Amino acid sequence: MSMKYIDEYRDKEIVQHLIQRIQSISSREIRLMEVCGGHTMAIQKFGIPSLLPKNIHLLSGPGCPVCVTSRGYIDQAIAYSRLDDIIIASFGDLIRVPGSSSTLEKEKARGADIRIVYSSLDALDMARKNLQKKVVFLGIGFETTAPGSAATIQTAWKENLENFLLFSAHKIMPPAMEALIDEGVKIDGYIAPGHVSTITGHEIYLDFPEKFGIACVISGFEPVDLLQSVYMLVRQVEANDPKVEIQYKRAVKLKGNEKAKDIMHEVFELRDDWWRGLGVLTESGLAVREKYMNFDSEKVLNVTVESLREDKGCICGEILKGLKNPKDCKLFAKTCNPSDPVGACMVSSEGACHAYYKYNRNF
Amino acid sequence: MCLSVPAKVLEIHGEMAKVSLGGIEYEASLQIVEDIQVGDYVLLHTGYAIQKLSEEEAMETLKLFEELKELNKQIEEEEKDERGRTD
Numbered sequence: 245m246s247m248k249y250i251d252e253y254r255d256k257e258i259v260q261h262l263i264q265r266i267q268s269i270s271s272r273e274i275r276l277m278e279v280c281g282g283h284t285m286a287i288q289k290f291g292i293p294s295l296l297p298k299n300i301h302l303l304s305g306p307g308c309p310v311c312v313t314s315r316g317y318i319d320q321a322i323a324y325s326r327l328d329d330i331i332i333a334s335f336g337d338l339i340r341v342p343g344s345s346s347t348l349e350k351e352k353a354r355g356a357d358i359r360i361v362y363s364s365l366d367a368l369d370m371a372r373k374n375l376q377k378k379v380v381f382l383g384i385g386f387e388t389t390a391p392g393s394a395a396t397i398q399t400a401w402k403e404n405l406e407n408f409l410l411f412s413a414h415k416i417m418p419p420a421m422e423a424l425i426d427e428g429v430k431i432d433g434y435i436a437p438g439h440v441s442t443i444t445g446h447e448i449y450l451d452f453p454e455k456f457g458i459a460c461v462i463s464g465f466e467p468v469d470l471l472q473s474v475y476m477l478v479r480q481v482e483a484n485d486p487k488v489e490i491q492y493k494r495a496v497k498l499k500g501n502e503k504a505k506d507i508m509h510e511v512f513e514l515r516d517d518w519w520r521g522l523g524v525l526t527e528s529g530l531a532v533r534e535k536y537m538n539f540d541s542e543k544v545l546n547v548t549v550e551s552l553r554e555d556k557g558c559i560c561g562e563i564l565k566g567l568k569n570p571k572d573c574k575l576f577a578k579t580c581n582p583s584d585p586v587g588a589c590m591v592s593s594e595g596a597c598h599a600y601y602k603y604n605r606n607f
Numbered sequence: 608m609c610l611s612v613p614a615k616v617l618e619i620h621g622e623m624a625k626v627s628l629g630g631i632e633y634e635a636s637l638q639i640v641e642d643i644q645v646g647d648y649v650l651l652h653t654g655y656a657i658q659k660l661s662e663e664e665a666m667e668t669l670k671l672f673e674e675l676k677e678l679n680k681q682i683e684e685e686e687k688d689e690r691g692r693t694d
């Protein structure tokens with residue numbers, strides 16, 4: 245791997261210097277939230293909280309796509325999997341998320357054709373090879389992932405491959421970041437999601453400093469990236485000068501990836517969507533536009549979905565809002581662990597509970 | 608699944624590319640990116656290249672750290688000076 249993209253961003257000496265800089269400018273209590281599952285994982289893995297002064301608090305937000313996906317969505321996917329001549333193509337984590345009374349993993353064990361894929365392209369290939377069946381791709385993820393799903397639909401459209409269907413749970417990040425503020429979660433600065441921003445650019449965050457006085461720094465994922473972002477955020481907060489800055493300049497252009505944005509807008513339109521922990525957020529989800537309705541499972545397939553049943557004792561919702569910590573959950577590391585997860589936050593490696601379990605052995 | 612990783616473009620065939628990720632080769636789609644050439648680094652996410660990585664910017668950021676080091680050194684020296692004066 246090339247030095248300039250990974251190794252130097254893990255350099256211990258640079259890490260030391262950054263910590264020293266942060267210590268020397270930081271005077272007040274400050275609460276920074278990361279809203280990207282990748283950040284959650286990296287922060288725990290590299291032990292970032294223990295490197296920072298005590299007055300700097302890091303919170304995890306609703307940035308793990310698996311974790312925010314609604315139970316209703318899982319129930320509907322399970323209902324699809326029980327239809328005849330259906331193949332469900334899913335990212336690995338998702339199949340373990342509990343629905344109201346089952347999981348996709350359990351359905352698979354009972355004989356449903358559920359296959360794990362790494363990309364929507366794998367699902368497309370499956371559709372080409374199984375023309376007598378319908379392949380339903382479970383599309384979850386934010387602005388980083390949605391353009392890929394959109395491009396896949398365009399390819400299916402060009403090839404007239406009408407047995408490829410997308411079941412979209414794609415979402416966009418800003419409404420969730422705003423919902424947290426509305427809920428009264430106290431945040432001084434956002435460690436803004438690097439890979440979402442790769443697509444969107446800096447624009448989508450401008451409201452946060454302007455309307456809410458919240459500092460924003462778009463961050464990369466290596467320890468040096470994260471510490472530099474904390475440094476930049478502390479500097480903004482200490483100077484009372486909130487704005488949107490990009491730390492992750494090697495991957496994030498001011499305007500993002502215009503081609504990807506165009507493709508995403510061509511295929512998807514905004515709709516109100518349900519987020520675990522946050523409820524329904526206005527214009528926060530991505531629905532397939534009418535032009536492509538033949539590739540939209542919600543238009544093509546008819547299923548009755550069982551009524552929702554809520555978890556008992558799981559506080560994922562509060563954790564996704566940054567109000568509680570995994571340690572606050574009575575089930576944490578007892579009834580609930582990565583091999584037998586109760587809630588979605590323990591399923592995904594990007595979930596707060598899972599990351600906390602994996603990297604904080606001394607709880 | 609949110610992870611995106613830097614990968615080097617080895618070959619391009621139409622909208623698909625062969626990329627190398629820590630020595631292992633993968634197929635990646637170039638459908639949602641522009642102006643990619645063999646030898647470029649791209650961020651790879653669920654089978655799609657989502658952005659070209661900028662070498663200049665990567666270098667710029669690293670240069671900033673040199674400045675930070677300088678700043679730290681300066682501050683340390685000033686502190687030493689001050690201590691010297693008060694002693």
Ligand code: SF4
Pocket residue numbers: 557558559560563570573574575576577580581585586587588589590591597
């Ligand atoms: S530890 Fe398990 S039950 Fe508790 S909040 Fe996390 S996912 Fe839910």
